[in-house]
Amino acid sequence: MAEETILLTEVKNGVGIITLNRPDKLNSFTDELTFRLQDALKEMEKSKDVKAIVITGAGRGFCAGQDLQSRSISHEEGVRPSLGDSIRRRYNPIITKIRRMEKPIIAAVNGVAAGAGASLAFACDYRIVAEGVSFIQSFTKVGLVPDSGATFLLPRLIGATRAFDLMLSADKLEAKEALELGAINKIVAADALMKEAIELAEKLAKGPTKAFALTKRAVNRSMFSDLEELLEYEAQLQEIAGRSDDFAEGVKAFVEKRTPAYTGK
Amino acid sequence: MMTLTYKNILTSTEDQIGIVTLNRPTVLNALSHDLMDELVKALEEFDRDDNIRVIILTGSERAFAAGADIKEMSDETTISIMNKDRFATWDRVRCIKKPIIAAVSGFALGGGCELVMTCDMIVASETAQFGQPEINIGVIPGAGGTQRLTRVVGKHKAMEIILTGRSITAHEAHAMGLVNRVVPVELYLDEAKALAKEIAKKSPVAVKLAKEAILKAFDGSLIEGLEFERKNFYMLFSSEDQKEGMRAFLEKRQATFTGR
Missing domain, CATH: 1.10.12 (Lyase 2-enoyl-coa Hydratase; Chain  A, domain 2)
Incomplete structure (x- = not known):
């Protein structure tokens, strides 16, 4: 797929729509896609025509997180990548921008949201979710720690007990349970998802947007004032995890489609 | 009161407060020689004015001042820059007797940060950024940055800020004691005025x-x-x-x- 089309944007009726568009790869993040998403968010923050934002994915998935086969994190000839730097440059600016931008942002979660893709949805202000969709903390499956704000956002959404369990098990958090735990706003039929999300966004766009902006600022101060500090801490921990034998084995096993043999090193 | 007309700054008064606003919006209030000359004249005028008790120095929401005017400096030699003695203007800021409150939003970098530190109190908007990026263009702070920043935040923090050239947020600056108060961007000027008014009531x-x-x-x-x-x-x-x-x-x- 051509690089230009991996992210689509549209502005209509005061609403900016961002669509991750690598459907054949469940919209997983390459370097390019993370930078494109950063740029799109920046533009929509500046644009006076955009008063609310919807983020969604094309095809079956919302976003499967890091593309494990992309260049930036693959192990070429035993050289281990610096995951800390990758997170600082690529993911943390996205999460920070979503939280600090004083416009309401709706995640229209059309399909699986895994790893950094789940963090992307958790960072938004609203989560409208299609029936049958799940969130997966897939990081530990390949020997990594949850990043992109996952360790900050998920415990605040559902409590530390269930969050920790999900992070270590890498089990699916189904939409139904997510709704019961208060982590998402609504479950809707798949074919009604975009209509619902855009209706909500258009309603917000017609509201007292200055009051909405100040409200987001206050909630950020109340709940998210240490976000940047934790994002940096996650980057440090991921740097450590990225140097581990377990991560090398995890990625190798993933590519070879076999069960990894972990050693704890 | 004699009123001078300025090109690079605006002046106004409110109760017993004199307000100087840096006003070169197209260059983020870069501190040119002309601007500094006007600034000092305005400050000295307020200092002489018996109706003024406290001075507020501010810029725009986007930038207090993003630094010195590099264009004016890039071709200087050691001898030429010494002979021009531009910092003599800065020494006159230091000699203002009335308290000066800096009301800072946006960039306060390089000379902008040094000008802020020449003031007596600092009220910052949440969006303010402070830093001494001179190292990035191969020089060092020249208008007191190495001295004033070090005295305020201590040797180790000052070293990091000046040697990396990285800027710090308003909240970080507050935690280091560089800034008196941090308020939402819509309120920083009001907050500075409230502080000025409180001081204006004293002897x-x-x-x-x-x-x-x-x-x-x-x-x-x-x-x-x-x-x-x-x-x-x-x-x-x-x-x-x-x-x-x-x-x-x-x-x-x-x-x-x-x-x-």
Whole structure:
């Protein structure tokens, strides 16, 4: 797929729509896609025509997180990548921008949201979710720690007990349970998802947007004032995890489609 | 009051507060020689004006001042820049006797950060950014940055800020003691005015001598500073404001200060 089309944007009726568009790869993040998403968010923050934002994915998935086969994190000839730097440059600016931008942002979660893709949805202000969709903390499956704000956002959404369990098990958090735990706003039929999300966004766009902006600022101060500090801490921990034998084995096993043999090193 | 017309700044007054606004919006208030000349003239004018008790120095929401005007400097040699003696203007900012509050939003970088630190108190918007990025263009702070920042935040933090050239947020600056108050961007100027108004109610002669004495803590050795402070303390006992102030305290009423 051509690089230009991996992210689509549209502005209509005061609403900016961002669509991750690598459907054949469940919209997983390459370097390019993370930078494109950063740029799109920046533009929509500046644009006076955009008063609310919807983020969604094309095809079956919302976003499967890091593309494990992309260049930036693959192990070429035993050289281990610096995951800390990758997170600082690529993911943390996205999460920070979503939280600090004083416009309401709706995640229209059309399909699986895994790893950094789940963090992307958790960072938004609203989560409208299609029936049958799940969130997966897939990081530990390949020997990594949850990043992109996952360790900050998920415990605040559902409590530390269930969050920790999900992070270590890498089990699916189904939409139904997510709704019961208060982590998402609504479950809707798949074919009604975009209509619902855009209706909500258009309603917000017609509201007292200055009051909405100040409200987001206050909630950020109340709940998210240490976000940047934790994002940096996650980057440090991921740097450590990225140097581990377990991560090398995890990625190798993933590519070879076999069960990894972990050693704890 | 004589009113000068300026090109690079705006001046206004509100109650007993004189407000100077840096106004070169197209270049994020870069501190050109002309701007500094005008700034010093405006500050000195307010300093002489008996109706003014406190001065506020501010910029725009986007930038207090993003630095010196590099265009003016890039071709200087050691001899030429020394002979021009541009920092003589900055020395005159230091000599203003009335308290100056910097109301800072957006960028306060390089010379902008140094100008902020030349002020006596700093009210910042949440969006303010402070830094000394000179190292990134192969020079060092030249208008007091290495001295004032170090005295305020300590050696180790100052080293990091100046040697990396990285900027810090308003909240970080607050945690380091560089900034007095941090408020939402919509309110920073109001907050600075509220602080100015509170100080404007005090005896202007005591305020001036207090400022002079506090600056001594920075200017010289501790012993020199302590002696200076004591001298100014004794001197206030020849003022009517001291008599009135102490009497009012003992009589449990508000003091009325006259500045005599």
